Amino acid sequence: MAQAGALAGIRVLDLTQALAGPFCTQILADHGADVVKIEPPVSGDMARLSGPYHPDDRQKTESGYFHSINRNKRSVIIDLKTPDGRDLLLRMLPDFDVVVENFRTGVMDRFGLSYETLRAAHPKVVYGTIRGFGDPRSGESPYSDWPAFDVVAQAMGGMIGVTGADAVHPVKVGPGVGDTIPALYLAIGILAAVLRARETGQGQFVDVSMVDAILAVTERIVHQNSFGGKVALPEGNHHPFIVPFGLFSARDGHVALACHNDAFFGVLCKSLDADAVLENPIVRTKESRTENRAAAIALIDEMTRRFTKAELNERLGGKVPFGPVYQIDEIERDRHFTVREMIAEIECPPIQGKMRIAGVPIKFSDTPGSVRTRGPRQGEHTAEVLAASGLSDAEMKSLKERGVIGGDFG
DSSP, X not given: OOOOSTTTTOEEEEOOOTTHHHHHHHHHHHTTXXXXXXXXXXXXXXXXXXXXXXXXXXXXXXXXXXXXXXXXXXXXEEOTTSXXXXXXXXXXXXXXXXXXXXXXXXXXXXXXXXXXXXXXXXXXXXXXXXXXXXXXXXXXXXXXXXXXXXXXXXXXXXXXXXXXSSTTOBOOOSSOHHHHXXXXXXXXXXXXXXXXXHXXXXXXXEEEEHHHHHHHHTTHHHHHHHTTOOOOOOOTTBOSSOSSEEEEEETTEEEEEEOOSHHHHHHHHHHTTOGGGGGOTTTSSXXXXXXXXXXXXXXXXXXXXXXXXXXXXXXXXXTSSEEEOOOHHHHHHSHHHHHTTOEEEEEOTTSSSEEEEEOOXXXXXXXXXXXXXXXXXXXXXXXXXXXXXXXOHHHHXXXXXXXXXXXXXX
């Protein structure tokens, strides 16, 4: 597969599944790394079994979930539960810079493929992990053996505790940020470790806990407590001490406003034909808006609800920090997302036409990342990858007959 992007030349063995691990390795693949996805026989990555599926796909082989987080990768089927499968992975290892997995603690150790084993075979390898509560090598959590998914990370990392309409009704954040945020951190960690390995010849273990990553991005709850003596609670759609800074009503939905100082607030009122509001003592200054937070929010909401989102966009866009609350159909109509190439298209036979997935948000002037291929079919590249690692046709035939490998052999 032709490579493009700033990470061309980096090779990744991707042993991940579900969301967190594949999202991390897809970031690397988008920017040119050669990511080889190692999948188990039969079902493969569990994301393949979790739609949605297009009506054209009657056999349910083309999962939107899978394609959204596994594009630009190659797939090889290896049964790591077999000794021959584990030996094969070790044989492939020297051709790769990075190994990534998101199994529960101890799984790779029981396979005989621990970090220590892989490092002994290939000292330069960077070994990246995402686990719910981290790996004991970095600090043994009392919960290190617990399974975890997105909602668990959001809950224990403090995010749900400050999200919701009020203090007694916490709410999970919509997207799976308990998975994708750790994935972003791991991608950064892997790249830092690869740079170091190229300088020193020594790889290292890179460990990200899902819960830790959520706490890191929910950082405000820590300093609010240590500096301000406050235990942060859900405060609805508004900032705890800046007004207006949150969501407000429109006649046909909602908009976001973030007028953090008096200058922006003055422009807001004038743009909404509400100059008289500036004389109201409840909202006259930044301090008065904070002191009278609930009343100020209600007053501003009265101002905005008189207009549609489009009208507010016309009046406020570019004048104050403002944005309409979009659904996906509105996102796809907005030229911003078109010119920024944030809605990408892939072909997924037997589905007719092209399917849309999210694009690549990191932009490079000279080595841009891109969406080049759909997610791979399970085992689509087994023969291609193993031949490049030095396996003969006879060896592959023998391994296939014994169920150690699988996929497309032409």
